[in-house]
Amino acid sequence: SQTIHQWPATLVQPVGSPLSLECTVEGTSNPNLYWYRQAAGRGLQLLFYSVGIGQISSEVPQNLSASRPQDRQFILSSKKLLLSDSGFYLCAWTRGDSTDTQYFGPGTRLTVL
Amino acid sequence: KQEVTQIPAALSVPEGENLVLNCSFTDSAIYNLQWFRQDPGKGLTSLLLIQSSQREQTSGRLNASLDKSSGRSTLYIAASQPGDSATYLCAVLNSNSGYALNFGKGTSLLVTP
Numbered sequence A: 001s002q003t004i005h006q007w008p009a010t011l012v013q014p015v016g017s018p019l020s021l022e023c024t025v026e027g028t029s030n031p032n033l034y035w036y037r038q039a040a041g042r043g044l045q046l047l048f049y050s051v052g053i054g055q056i057s058s059e060v061p062q063n064l065s066a067s068r069p070q071d072r073q074f075i076l077s078s079k080k081l082l083l084s085d086s087g088f089y090l091c092a093w094t095r096g097d098s099t100d101t102q103y104f105g106p107g108t109r110l111t112v113l
Numbered sequence B: 001k002q003e004v005t006q007i008p009a010a011l012s013v014p015e016g017e018n019l020v021l022n023c024s025f026t027d028s029a030i031y032n033l034q035w036f037r038q039d040p041g042k043g044l045t046s047l048l049l050i051q052s053s054q055r056e057q058t059s060g061r062l063n064a065s066l067d068k069s070s071g072r073s074t075l076y077i078a079a080s081q082p083g084d085s086a087t088y089l090c091a092v093l094n095s096n097s098g099y100a101l102n103f104g105k106g107t108s109l110l111v112t113p
Helices: none
Strands: A003-007 A010-013 A019-026 A032-038 A044-052 A055-058 A064-070 A073-078 A087-094 A108-112 B004-007 B010-014 B019-025 B032-038 B044-051 B056-059 B062-067 B072-077 B086-093 B101-103 B107-112
Touching: A003 A087, A010 A019, A019 A032, A019 A087, A019 A108, A032 A073, A044 A064, A044 A073, A044 B101, A055 A064, A073 A087, B004 B086, B010 B019, B019 B032, B019 B086, B019 B107, B032 B062, B032 B072, B044 B056, B044 B062, B044 B072, B072 B086
Parallel strands: A010 A108, B010 B107
Antiparallel strands: A003 A019, A019 A073, A032 A044, A032 A087, A044 A055, A064 A073, A087 A108, B004 B019, B019 B072, B032 B044, B032 B086, B056 B062, B062 B072, B086 B101, B086 B107
16 A cells, blocks of 8 residues: 655744755655645645656745655755745645545644744 | 635534535636545545546545536535544646646534534
8 A cells, every 4th residue: 555754744943944854655656746835824735746756846936946856755845944934744646647636645844933 | 727715614513413515616627626634733634536527426424516517516524423523625636737736725624512
């Protein structure tokens, strides 16, 4: 069966510090991978998606970046965090066709102070 | 751009009641519509997925309907229980963004004993 992991589960960082969040998927190959952010009072916002190794598409211009160094690993990064980066970050995967649901990880709660 | 709206934003009902959650979307060119459940501080759990060619899906006490032409979906929960308390999210899949989902802001449901 497939499993999706995210870490860390919670993170408190000062403004201006770097960020690295990691997501890995087990039990499947060549998944589509996604980073979403859920901020207070707002819906889930798509940040990045990837349909293959090294292929990253950005949906929202901001100070975040993403990378996919391996088939089942997706990393979200920032060089300098802003207060507005606070939120709940969710990684998800799908087999990459229109008939499949998306499977979500447990999320990372990021608080920027 | 696809816009997904969920009404009501919050709902409180006594245990045992049947209830309906509503979702509307602006672009009817969708592949599918999905309903998710989110418990506080947790990731998303898929409840039901309705393909664009389908009218409804059922799972246990849950029934979801889809009227693509009018851009509406409903999630019907029968005989509600306190364990149903959670946020319910509606999401639609369009052809853009690598099969990423467009989410509504959710309905926060509280079922009281």
